[in-house]
Amino acid sequence: MRRFCRLAAVVLAAATLTFGCSQTTQTQSQPYAELSEYALASNLGFDIVKSLTVEVGPRIPGSDGDKRAVEWAQAKFAELGFDRVFTQPVRVRNWSRGLADAKVTAPYEHDLVITALGGSIATPEDGLQAEIIMADSLEHLTTMSPDDVRGKIVFINHRMERDRAGRGYGPVVSGRVRGAVEASKLGASAILIRSVGTANSRFAHTGIMRYADDVEKIPAGALSNADADTIAAMVEAGHKVKLDVHLRAKELGWQTSYNVIGEFTGTERPDEIVLISAHLDSWDEGTGALDDGAGVGIVMAAAKLIKEQLGQPKRTIRVVLYAAEEIGLVGAHEYTRLEKDNLGKLIVAAESDFGAGKIYRLDTLFSPVGLTQAEPLFTALAPLGVERGNNEATGGPDVSMLPKYGVPVVNLRQDGTYYFDYHHTPNDTLDKIDPAALQQNVAVWAIFTAFMANSSIETRSPQS
Amino acid sequence: MRRFCRLAAVVLAAATLTFGCSQTTQTQSQPYAELSEYALASNLGFDIVKSLTVEVGPRIPGSDGDKRAVEWAQAKFAELGFDRVFTQPVRVRNWSRGLADAKVTAPYEHDLVITALGGSIATPEDGLQAEIIMADSLEHLTTMSPDDVRGKIVFINHRMERDRAGRGYGPVVSGRVRGAVEASKLGASAILIRSVGTANSRFAHTGIMRYADDVEKIPAGALSNADADTIAAMVEAGHKVKLDVHLRAKELGWQTSYNVIGEFTGTERPDEIVLISAHLDSWDEGTGALDDGAGVGIVMAAAKLIKEQLGQPKRTIRVVLYAAEEIGLVGAHEYTRLEKDNLGKLIVAAESDFGAGKIYRLDTLFSPVGLTQAEPLFTALAPLGVERGNNEATGGPDVSMLPKYGVPVVNLRQDGTYYFDYHHTPNDTLDKIDPAALQQNVAVWAIFTAFMANSSIETRSPQS
Secondary structure, three states, rough: HHHHHHHHHHHHHHHOOOOOOOOOOOOOOOOHHHHHHHHHHHOOOHHHHHHHHOOOOOOOOOOOHHHHHHHHHHHHHHHOOOOOOEEEEEEEEEOOOOOOOEEEEEOEEEEEEEEEEEEEOOOOOOEEEEEEEEEEEEEHHOOOHHHOOOOOOEOOOOOOOOOOOOOHHHHHHHHHHHHHHHHHOOOOOOEEEOOOOOOOOOOOOEEEEOOOOOOOOOOOOEEOOOHHHHHHHHHHOOOOOEOOOOOEEEEEEEEEEEEEEEEEEOOOEEEEEEEEEOOOOOOOOOOOOHHHHHHHHHHHHHHHHHHHHHHHEEEEEEEEEOOOOOOOOOOHHHHHHHOOOOHHHHHEEEEEOOOOOEEEEEEEEOOHHHHOOOOOHHHHHHHHOOOOOOOOOOOOHHHHHHHOOOEEEEEEEEEOOHHHHHOOOOOHHHHHHOHHHHHHHHHHHHHHHHHHHHHHOOOOOOOO | HHHHHHHHHHHHHHHHHHHHOOOOOOOOOOOHHHHHHHHOOOOHHHHHHHHHHHHOOOOOOHHHHHHHHHHHHHHHHOOOOOOEEEEEEEEEEEEEOOOOOEEEEEOOEEEEOEOEEEEOOOOOOOOOEEEEEEEHHHHHHHOOOHHHHHEEEEEEOOOOOOEEEEOOOHHHHHHHHHHHHHHHHOOOOEEEEOOOOOOOOOOOOEEEEOOOOOOOOOOOEEEEEHHHHHHHHHHOOOOEEEEEEEEOOEEEEEEEEEEEEEEOOOOOOEEEEEEEEEOOOOOOOOOHHHHHHHHHHHHHHHHHHHHHHHHHHHHEHHHHHHEOOOOOOHHHHHHHHOOOOHHEEEEEEEOOOOOOOOOEEEEOOHHHHHHHOHHHHHOOOOOOOOEEOOOOOOHHHHOOHHHHHHHOOOEEEOOOOOOHHOOOOOOHHHHHHHHHHHHHHHHHHHHHHHHHHOOOOOOOOOOO
């Protein structure tokens, strides 16, 4: 990769020439201005999400909906004129939520809105009747005595904070993922969590949870935030609170799902690949519009609009729709395994998987030379409200394993202020997408992708 | 009532004197300023709604929850020190929603979020499978040909508009109430409506519907707005849309519910009554926090805070918590029947039944003399952001039948911009109440009620 170093000056000049910008003028070049205008006037991104959510709907990995989504994605790539469409089989565990219901039986009868966490076992056929013990957080739970927890239903009442960047998620989601193991170690009969979500609505938020091989499995569910409030009010008034919980989740065994991939092959350097991506699967209660239909629409539309407006790209644009993100980046890990000898071809990888809020910042993980060469890109994105960010990007969930193989990544940071109001709920539906914000996303991704594919930018570190 | 006329000048003087205001200064008098400050610092209103929603929860007329609510209300009046607490039996039809589910079976399979409309019959045991025909509104439905409708499921896709005063409700709710009759006349097998609600959420909004004796009953349900969008998208794409609908609603026969009434007896004119009210019942899926736990909290707290701050009132303050508002103002009609010989004692009647948004206007239905005498009241309410409104008040649902008996009424108009996001859904829960807005409501009702009870205002027309 030493050649990149020597070529840096030439490349920078070329990039500047190609797009008619310079660092001094800092104005958006003509091709970007036109591409931006074209994308901002196009409904293609929204039409794609609408097609996916209306014609397919929910698509939990391995389900019939997931199979329909795989067919839909291949047909959509073909319809959009991608010149290569292929799939990669991915083995997934199919899990079915089943009906879930629960009620408070003491001190006051109350029906609760509950959902099983992804991967949870069921409760016994007659349900589970037990007193609850409330913990403020996973950390609080781990300080509890087994004498206080044994036989009870642990209730983690940890409220997620709203934040544009979604920084409230990390501290709270640990209770969802690891709560069952920690509670079971203390002898709990089940674990329920306050939903990991920012809306105080009556929807429960699902999401993946984990068991450990050496710890007994216990049922795990999430209560809506409104119901968590009700229970907390009873606990805080000094009552013993008893619940009757029924989760009817089921493991359905192994199924085959697929990563679905569409390409516009590069005219000049077909073996240099710009990978943009989203995930095709979703949870099962909503229609997966924000998570991650929006991402699917954004990256498919961005590639297609580049083709329409600028013609075939110089480098290959590869759009990857990953399988089974929700249950542990399964499709992405399989992609990495299958493509391990080709990862050096990736100029950059990025995923759109944070809803449809406007993009406000571009973070990169580029070599110093690449960062300098990216100046015209930052300039081109500025009129769309996108700031230059840091150089510590992680790339998004499904490409987060690539930097350790030397693959440069970026994050096009979206406004996620309201994302976790809907995330993993039945309320993740098409109407939650603002068409204008989606158009801004498509325009930003189109400019980013066009720059990466049509310039000679070298994003890799020489040693990588 | 001719004496009121003769007394007008004296009364006006007395009102002015009692509260230390005049039309010229237009400043809030000392007792009102203190009462307002006291109410704005009190959590009593919120605590009452919290108690009702946590300790009782849903309370559909005639249900066990309703019976618990009646006991709760009597106990709460006693706890708050009301000096007379009594009930009026009200016969109500008890109806149970049962589980409801529906799916699109063609052109694309989709699970739908649906709820039965209040009073609907069930679908056949194996569900109802039929094609839909979409109408834009009830009016549109009535123009359709029986040949097009026969055997189909009518789907009224009429979207409610958001409005501070809730003016979007009237034009749309007619489809909910009368849709089954109109659809059945044309031979439809069932009717489904887009939910009468302003949030585009995945909750379906229930509410009462009606049958006609001479028209065959058909099942009636509401789809969430997000699901209505999905179906509309399929219809608009030219597809025949088929549904499989299961409503398991049941008539459970007659039960006795109760209007629950608490009073602070007037010291000087106990037979002159200031009636403030809310309704105790709710629909069954939420906890009835906005509809109408908020009203219950507001009027109970207002009366109690007057007693605490100003002592026993001169006229009697009567707080009425009506039974069975949701199924047709049943408790209110019974109140009117039972009290028909005493309606002349009512100085004013008003109900709080529009959630917990801030009050922005006072509309009255007072005699010209009463309106003049009310000047200090308008002055006292101005610092709380309450404007003087029109003199065409209707009083709120449960007192709407009283003006025809000569009873003066007012509307303390609340900001209902978001009320219909939650109205009649599982999402009508305590967290939807802004405690500060509720305090403003309590302060306004306290000032209004204190003025009516402690001044000598004569609100009735001499001829009434």
